[in-house]
Amino acid sequence: MLVLLPPSEGKASSGRGTALKLESLSLPGLTEARRAVLDELAELCAGDEEKAREVLGLSEGLRGEIAKNTQLRSAGARPAGEIYTGVLYDALDLASLDTAAKRRASRSLLVFSGLWGAVRVTDRIPSYRCSMGVRLPGLGALGAHWRTPMAAALPEAAGDGLVLDLRSSAYTGAWKPKGEVAGRTATVRVLHAPTRKVVSHFNKATKGRIVRSLLAAGAAPAGPAELVETLRDLGYEVEVQAPARAGTAWALDVLVDEVH
DSSP states (O other): OEEEEOOOSSBOOOTTSOBOOGGGSSOGGGHHHHHHHHHHHHHHHHSOHHHHHHHHTOOGGGTHHHHHHTTTTTSBOEEHHHHBOSHHHHHHOGGGSOHHHHHHHHHHEEEEETTTEEEETTSEEOOOOOOTTOEETTTEEHHHHHHHHHHHHHHHHHTTSOEEEOOOHHHHTTOOOOHHHHHTEEEEEEEETTTTEEOHHHHHHHHHHHHHHHHHHTOOOSSHHHHHHHHHHTTOEEEEEOOSSTTOOEEEEEEESOOO
């Protein structure tokens, strides 16, 4: 099972770990594309601060994030699972999983990123600020920048098992499962049961809980149909829209009343 996650906008500090080793990151087929983004982002942020703030879409209060991006090669690097924070990652709470569940997380979780393309939660990265919606002056839109290298690297990462796609819309454009891979992909919406509306907090927190439940239970559904049964066994209320034609993903709605 491969689980695709969005990153978080907010991130923990880099800390005092060893510096980034770009070649040590998972999915080595993305290395050159990562280097291109890293080099341009660092150059942008070391130059005109106002221009960098505009390109990155940062408010005045987040101006300090620009300086962070100038230190990406020298700042301490920590496991990505410790860098990403926010509602989804708080609910997932990787640190509190038992040893076996942490091993499953290291194998199955893949976090998408405007800077790195995609990383495993065990990959060591510095804290940074660069969303997939950014358009760098030289490289252009990052979503488009990542499509070609992702198209080569991601099917191999997906293997022949289930792909559980929990990414937000900003990150789905970087790689869209196609053909046979799409047929064993499941996307998930989280709906507020009484209103049948997507609510951001419910959505993020419940997705984090779903991933945690699967990891903690040692669940390994072989495909989307098995995933539906597994989630129901774990206590989730799931509605399913099976694909109308071959080569398209399954759509799952998880209904929740409230999130504690």
